[in-house]
Amino acid sequence: MRKVIVLNGPNLNLLGQREPATYGSATLADVEALCQAAGARLGVAVECLQSNHEGVLIDAIHEAGRDVQAGSVLGVVFNAGAYTHTSVALHDAIKGAEVPVIEVHISNVHAREAFRHHSYISPAAAGIVVGFGVDGYVLAMEGLVRKFGPV
Ligand code: DQA
Numbered sequence: 843m844r845k846v847i848v849l850n851g852p853n854l855n856l857l858g859q860r861e862p863a864t865y866g867s868a869t870l871a872d873v874e875a876l877c878q879a880a881g882a883r884l885g886v887a888v889e890c891l892q893s894n895h896e897g898v899l900i901d902a903i904h905e906a907g908r909d910v911q912a913g914s915v916l917g918v919v920f921n922a923g924a925y926t927h928t929s930v931a932l933h934d935a936i937k938g939a940e941v942p943v944i945e946v947h948i949s950n951v952h953a954r955e956a957f958r959h960h961s962y963i964s965p966a967a968a969g970i971v972v973g974f975g976v977d978g979y980v981l982a983m984e985g986l987v988r989k990f991g992p993v
């Protein structure tokens with residue numbers, strides 16, 4: 843059974859307590875449980891990782907790329923948090939590792955501050971899910987499986 847990596851970037855460990863009007867009340871543990879349940883339904887294994895450190899996220903993308911080549915990983919569902927709007931290094935990591943990435947944002951970043959309107963992840967992503975709250979992670983997993991399956 844191939845695996846989907848659910849990767850969360852900076853400050854997403856604070857979900858549930860962080861700006862609940864924008865991000866809702868679900869915690870990161872709730873999100874990871876949602877993803878595990880979706881994985882069981884979709885027939886993929888799920889591995890969840892969160893880091894506040896850009897380099898750790900880059901290493902996780904590289905590792906996912908190696909595992910995609912090896913056939914054990916289908917791709918990555920990635921909420922890069924604020925690094926979305928700043929990180930050329932994450933853009934380059936996704937391109938370099940040739941890993942299918944579905945970019946996720948809980949909030950509709952395009953309805954928010956102008957500095958959230960640009961994403962360095964989007965041009966390297968296979969798909970984008972924005973503004974569906976934490977359900978976006980499940981939609982992204984489904985999209986990844988539809989686009990890159992059969993599992
Ligand atoms: C976010 C949107 C980003 O602009 C923000 O920096 C986050 C969360 C979202 O899921 O809506 O940390 O990626």
